[in-house]
Amino acid sequence: MRLLRECVVAACMAGAVVLSFPSCAGEAEVSTLQRKLVSGNAIERRRAARELLAMGKTARTAILELAQSDDVVIKRAALRRIHELEGAGALPVLKAALSDPIALVRVVAAEELLAMEPRSDEVKESLM
Helix, strand or coil: CHHHHHHHHHHHHCCCCCCCCHHHHHHHHHHHHHHHCCCCCHHHHHHHHHHHHHHHHHHHHHHHHHCCCCCHHHHHHHHHHHHHHHHHHHHHHHHHHCCCCCHHHHHHHHHHHHCCCCCCHHHHHHHC
């Protein structure tokens, strides 16, 4: 079993798609999509971001990075998805977004904080 695990890890590191191990295949896909995020083509960047957002927990780390994007459309979508994935765990990211220089990003952060249930004292303080 240990040898099998080592082979799977080696295959993942080599970028191979291992059909019998979907988490490994997911990691390879996440990596490929992350490389597309630095494209000079906005459509390609947004398509890659949309695919990462659709992957959910498999792309958790990448989605957290999307919340720091310079692309407002990507950043707003990532903030919404982080709340869906993390629930109350999204609080630090959403609180930081309340200070974003772009009003549309601040609005999404406030909307997601308002949607948190139950609304903790920390959430209430953030909205004041």
